[in-house]
Amino acid sequence: MHNQDQPLIFEQGRPGRVGFSLPDLDVPEMDLSQLLPEGYIREEEPELPEVSELDIMRHYTALSKRNHGLDSGFYPLGSCTMKYNPKINENVARFNGFAHIHPLQDESSVQGAMELLYDLQQHLIEITGMDEVTLQPAAGAHGEWTGLMLIRAYHEANGDFNRTKVIVPDSAHGTNPASASVAGLDTVTVKSNEHGLVDLEDLKRVVGEDTAALMLTNPNTLGLFEENILEMAEIVHGAGGKLYYDGANLNAVLSKARPGDMGFDVVHLNLHKTFTGPHGGGGPGSGPVGVKADLIPFLPKPVITKRGEEYVFDYDRPQSIGRVKPYYGNFGINVRAYTYIRSMGPDGLKAVTEYAVLNANYMMRRLAPYYDLPFDRHCKHEFVLSGRRQKKLGVRTLDIAKRLLDFGYHPPTIYFPLNVEECIMIEPTETESKETLDSFVDTMIQIAKEAEENPEIVQEAPHTTVVGRLDETTAARKPILRYQKN
Numbered sequence: 001m002h003n004q005d006q007p008l009i010f011e012q013g014r015p016g017r018v019g020f021s022l023p024d025l026d027v028p029e030m031d032l033s034q035l036l037p038e039g040y041i042r043e044e045e046p047e048l049p050e051v052s053e054l055d056i057m058r059h060y061t062a063l064s065k066r067n068h069g070l071d072s073g074f075y076p077l078g079s080c081t082m083k084y085n086p087k088i089n090e091n092v093a094r095f096n097g098f099a100h101i102h103p104l105q106d107e108s109s110v111q112g113a114m115e116l117l118y119d120l121q122q123h124l125i126e127i128t129g130m131d132e133v134t135l136q137p138a139a140g141a142h143g144e145w146t147g148l149m150l151i152r153a154y155h156e157a158n159g160d161f162n163r164t165k166v167i168v169p170d171s172a173h174g175t176n177p178a179s180a181s182v183a184g185l186d187t188v189t190v191k192s193n194e195h196g197l198v199d200l201e202d203l204k205r206v207v208g209e210d211t212a213a214l215m216l217t218n219p220n221t222l223g224l225f226e227e228n229i230l231e232m233a234e235i236v237h238g239a240g241g242k243l244y245y246d247g248a249n250l251n252a253v254l255s256k257a258r259p260g261d262m263g264f265d266v267v268h269l270n271l272h273k274t275f276t277g278p279h280g281g282g283g284p285g286s287g288p289v290g291v292k293a294d295l296i297p298f299l300p301k302p303v304i305t306k307r308g309e310e311y312v313f314d315y316d317r318p319q320s321i322g323r324v325k326p327y328y329g330n331f332g333i334n335v336r337a338y339t340y341i342r343s344m345g346p347d348g349l350k351a352v353t354e355y356a357v358l359n360a361n362y363m364m365r366r367l368a369p370y371y372d373l374p375f376d377r378h379c380k381h382e383f384v385l386s387g388r389r390q391k392k393l394g395v396r397t398l399d400i401a402k403r404l405l406d407f408g409y410h411p412p413t414i415y416f417p418l419n420v421e422e423c424i425m426i427e428p429t430e431t432e433s434k435e436t437l438d439s440f441v442d443t444m445i446q447i448a449k450e451a452e453e454n455p456e457i458v459q460e461a462p463h464t465t466v467v468g469r470l471d472e473t474t475a476a477r478k479p480i481l482r483y484q485k486n
């Protein structure tokens with residue numbers, strides 16, 4: 001364990017200590033007032049710590065150890081697919097021809113980068129079963145919004161201005177209704193049945209002439225494969241609506257099932273989840289959107305296409321919804337995803353899904369005697385438990401999550417999806433060993449026993465972390481983002 005009381009760099013400085021050296025100035029010194037407007041010029045020197053290079057190295061290394069990352073331990077954060085990010089991705093993203101090009105360079109000088117993007121599009125078309133893909137959106141939610149704007153543009157082009165409702169299951173990720181709202185559409189909720197799947201009768205009730213689309217996550221956020229997709233497609237298409245596939249959970253169906261074959265018109269993927277872009281802490285991500293042929297004219301422009309042997313940005317798209325992101329999208333994440341797809345190959349991607357699903361089912365079965373299992377059936381890549389039984393003993397799911405920190409684990413997603421009381425959502429991913437899965441399960445079993453025998457130890461957790469329980473609401477509403485000297 002590192003020293004938690006190690007002073008931050010601000011207290012370590014000593015006047016005159018330096019961590020850099022610069023050559024002597026060999027040009028005339030400029031008068032600041034010629035460079036900056038008056039209000040921007042400091043009257044006094046800033047109070048900065050004066051430290052050596054070694055001090056600053058240790059400062060940042062110490063800070064990095066205060067965090068929990070995927071490379072430091074198990075991270076079963078349901079719905080987030082925190083799988084290992086192969087380091088070869090980083091090597092490739094750092095190639096000069098990728099890392100050092102300028103986004104405004106002429107097409108003729110970045111043909112290699114454009115070829116990679118074009119090829120990535122082709123792979124994603126194959127993986128999803130769609131007809132065309134755009135790589136512009138910067139994340140999953142951005143992809144959702146883009147996809148809904150495409151659907152809206154499609155309906156409007158048909159003179160169908162009253163299709164303003166997006167049907168979203170009650171188990172959906174919170175970004176779904178939010179994206180609908182930002183796209184100027186209204187959300188209608190469809191209920192889940194007792195099996196955790198979309199209730200077809202309720203779907204028939206809410207679908208109608210005002211339906212723009214049904215937005216479905218599959219496998220859904222309970223980790224269950226929606227069994228009645230073909231019926232749902234018939235119901236929604238029959239009413240003139242479109243089908244949107246939230247593909248953030250694609251890790252569970254890669255090389256096994258394709259949204260395009262199930263009747264979906266639009267799908268977004270989370271390359272930073274399924275295709276190993278590093279994520280957490282807010283990005284960058286990549287949320288490509290795939291569409292069927294009748295939506296292609298509306299795709300964001302420019303579209304990367306191939307003319308003969310040459311790759312070009314096609315701006316001649318009169319019905320396009322326009323650009324949704326400058327330049328190439330988050331190019332570096334696209335390079336990483338491409339590297340991953342090429343290094344895994346089709347058989348590798350199939351194995352990903354098989355192990356992700358096997359790992360989740362293995363953990364679910366081992367934990368089932370100790371925690372309530374609201375939907376007792378095979379899961380896909382993730383599963384949900386309920387902490388109802390522990391709650392009756394005075395131990396809440398939040399306490400269980402905090403107690404896991406004492407054992408060096410990132411907690412699972414909790415209190416989501418909203419339709420399960422005291423929800424605990426676990427996604428192990430395919431990259432963890434059986435030993436890691438077993439130790440986590442053993443820890444969860446120990447916590448379940450503590451809840452019965454010694455609830456205080458769970459209620460008061462965490463005991464070993466740099467900071468104790470935080471006031472998360474105040475931290476989010478009134479964050480203190482600057483160092484404050486005591």
Ligand SMILES: *Cc1c(COP(=O)(O)O)cnc(C)c1O
Pocket residue numbers: 079080139140141142173175176217221246248249270285287
């Ligand atoms: C992560 C996720 C999203 C949102 O993706 P971001 O990249 O975080 O914007 C949407 N839907 C589901 C099911 C997800 O798991």
